Amino acid sequence: MSGGVEWALHCCVVLTTSSRPVPAAKLAELHDVSGSYLAKQLQSLARAGLIHSVQGKSGGYALTRAPESITLLDVVRAVDGPGPAFVCTEIRQRGPLATPATACTKPCPVARAMWGAEEAWRRALAAVTIADLARDVGTDSGPEALPAVRAWLTGANDS
Amino acid sequence: MSGGVEWALHCCVVLTTSSRPVPAAKLAELHDVSGSYLAKQLQSLARAGLIHSVQGKSGGYALTRAPESITLLDVVRAVDGPGPAFVCTEIRQRGPLATPATACTKPCPVARAMWGAEEAWRRALAAVTIADLARDVGTDSGPEALPAVRAWLTGANDS
DNA sequence: TATACTCGGACAGCAAGAGTCCGAGTAGCG
DNA sequence: CGCTACTCGGACTCTTGCTGTCCGAGTATA
Numbered sequence: 001m002s003g004g005v006e007w008a009l010h011c012c013v014v015l016t017t018s019s020r021p022v023p024a025a026k027l028a029e030l031h032d033v034s035g036s037y038l039a040k041q042l043q044s045l046a047r048a049g050l051i052h053s054v055q056g057k058s059g060g061y062a063l064t065r066a067p068e069s070i071t072l073l074d075v076v077r078a079v080d081g082p083g084p085a086f087v088c089t090e091i092r093q094r095g096p097l098a099t100p101a102t103a104c105t106k107p108c109p110v111a112r113a114m115w116g117a118e119e120a121w122r123r124a125l126a127a128v129t130i131a132d133l134a135r136d137v138g139t140d141s142g143p144e145a146l147p148a149v150r151a152w153l154t155g156a157n158d159s
Numbered sequence: 160m161s162g163g164v165e166w167a168l169h170c171c172v173v174l175t176t177s178s179r180p181v182p183a184a185k186l187a188e189l190h191d192v193s194g195s196y197l198a199k200q201l202q203s204l205a206r207a208g209l210i211h212s213v214q215g216k217s218g219g220y221a222l223t224r225a226p227e228s229i230t231l232l233d234v235v236r237a238v239d240g241p242g243p244a245f246v247c248t249e250i251r252q253r254g255p256l257a258t259p260a261t262a263c264t265k266p267c268p269v270a271r272a273m274w275g276a277e278e279a280w281r282r283a284l285a286a287v288t289i290a291d292l293a294r295d296v297g298t299d300s301g302p303e304a305l306p307a308v309r310a311w312l313t314g315a316n317d318s
Numbered sequence: 319t320a321t322a323c324t325c326g327g328a329c330a331g332c333a334a335g336a337g338t339c340c341g342a343g344t345a346g347c348g
Numbered sequence: 349c350g351c352t353a354c355t356c357g358g359a360c361t362c363t364t365g366c367t368g369t370c371c372g373a374g375t376a377t378a
Contacts, residue, residue, distance in 0.1 A: 001244040002366070009269045010250055023324065032253040036369050043326065056376035059324045072272055085160040091169055092300075094191040097311055099300055109295035110168045113231055117283035124276035136268035141251075141258055152256055161335070182355065196337050202357070215345030218355045 002080045004041040007033060009075055009133070011042065015051065016067045016134045017150035021060030026153060041079055048078035067131035073122055075130075086114040161239045163200040166192060168234055168292070170201065174210065175226045175293045176309035180219030185312060200238055207237035226290035232281055234289075245273040 011027050024042050028035030042061055045051045050070055051061045063070065088111035092099045107115070137145060170186050183201050187194030201220055204210045209229055210220045222229065247270035251258045266274070296304060 001246075003246065003248070004366085005245070005273075006248060006250060006269060013269075021324095025324090030254050030256065031250050033250070034368060037367065039325075040327095040368090046325090053325060054376090055324050055326095055374060057321090057323050057378090058376070061325090072276070086164070087160075087162065089162070089165060091165060091190050091192070095189050096315075097189065097308060098191075099304075103300060106299070109292050109299060110165060110172075112295070113284075113287045113292065114164075116287075117231070117280050120283040121276050121280035124279040125272075128272045128275075133268050133272065136271070140265070140268060141262065145258075149256060163336085180355095184355090193337060195339070198356075199337085205356090212356060213345090214343060214355050214357095216347090216352095216354050217345070220356090 004037075004044075005076055005079050007031065007038055008041045008045055008079050009072065009130075011038070011061075012045075012050070012063070012067075012070065012075060012130045013133050013137060014149055014153075015061065015063050016130060017146050018153050019062065020154075021054045021058070021062045022153055023060040026060070030149070030152065044079050045075070048074065050074055050078055063130075067134060068129050070130045071126045072128045072130075072133075073125035076125060084115060084118055086111070086118060088114075163196075163203075164235055164238050166190065166197055167200045167204055167238050168231065168289075170197070170220075171204075171209070171222070171226075171229065171234060171289045172292050172296060173308055173312075174220065174222050175289060176305050177312050178221065179313075180213045180217070180221045181312055182219040185219070185315070188315075189308070189311065203238050204234065207233070209233055209237055222289075226293060227288050229289045230285045231287045231289075231292075232284035235284060243274060243277055245270065245277060247273075 010031060014027060014030065015022060024039045025035050027042075028038045031038075042051065042053075046053050046061070049064060052064045053059065053061050088107060090104070090108070092108050093101060093104065106112075134146060169190060173186060173189065174181060183198050184194050186201075187197045190197075201210065201212075205212050205220070208223060211223045212218070212220050247266060249263070249267070251267050252260060252263065265271075293305065
């Protein structure tokens with residue numbers, strides 16, 4: 001799993017606090033990570049339509065939809081790619097006892113089992129939204145945590 | 160996800176047919192894959208205790224337990240490593256608004272959600288055994304498929 | 319209209335998986 | 349009892365994709 005998923009999720013939670021666009025540099029400084037690399041993850045999110053970018057002097061990134069309608073699955077698929085983690089190379093059609101291609105109407109049992117497990121994983125990710133994460137942050141770190149982030153985002157003037 | 164998982168699972172299903180040790184070279188020829196690389200996956204399975212190796216002239220690999228008691232999760236953990244796919248770098252403890260370490264008694268909400276999804280994935284993998292896969296192969300390719308593999312394993316004399 | 323600030327895609331660096339090889343060890347056979 | 353041939357086991361190299369960085373295109377602002 002790509003490490004950028006963690007950054008993208010935290011950024012989405014942070015973007016919940018501000019309806020105005022937030023520059024990528026601010027998000028990078030807030031999380032103390034490489035701004036140049038974080039930009040790549042944000043571009044992936046923008047390409048997937050989860051966030052939209054506005055250019056210009058007071059530009060940045062902002063969520064396109066309500067946090068309740070953005071699931072973790074959306075973010076993971078945007079950053080790590082939509083393809084399944086398990087790839088079936090059709091090993092049954094190779095070797096001296098190869099199954100003829102005409103008999104392969106459905107995926108082989110191995111692929112079915114692995115893809116079934118991935119489906120369960122996707123279902124669990126789709127059941128959690130960015131709004132849920134923001135709520136949990138409030139209960140964990142206290143209700144003043146997210147407003148403090150909002151204030152820092154608008155008021156931080158790096159000398 | 161490592162591609163060797165597919166090879167390892169197919170090998171386990173094949174090993175179901177023979178109670179006698181099967182050399183790695185035979186398994187590689189049967190699946191038409193690199194024997195040198197397949198050895199690495201089999202070594203991982205042996206290290207995890209799923210299969211045991213016997214050396215010598217008529218040596219090879221054989222299952223240690225009954226196929227009904229070997230789950231897909233066992234194989235995946237043996238090949239891909241037991242660590243979780245999502246790694247939390249404790250991003251909340253960095254940056255100007257870092258959460259103090261004393262307040263981090265439990266994992267952050269992002270990690271909890273991701274790990275919960277992985278737990279669902281693991282649960283689905285643990286619900287399927289190698290015996291289930293072998294049964295599904297029988298229903299898919301006909302009940303004579305696995306006995307044919309067994310016959311090929313014992314009788315194949317590469318000229 | 320000039321400017322400064324933003325995003326966007328193109329460019330190196332590195333670690334982990336993919337693939338290969340040869341030596342240690344053992345069961346079978348003369 | 350010794351030899352041989354066959355097996356596994358770990359050490360080595362290579363490629364792919366993630367990690368990290370950079371500069372140019374575009375736009376809202378003053």
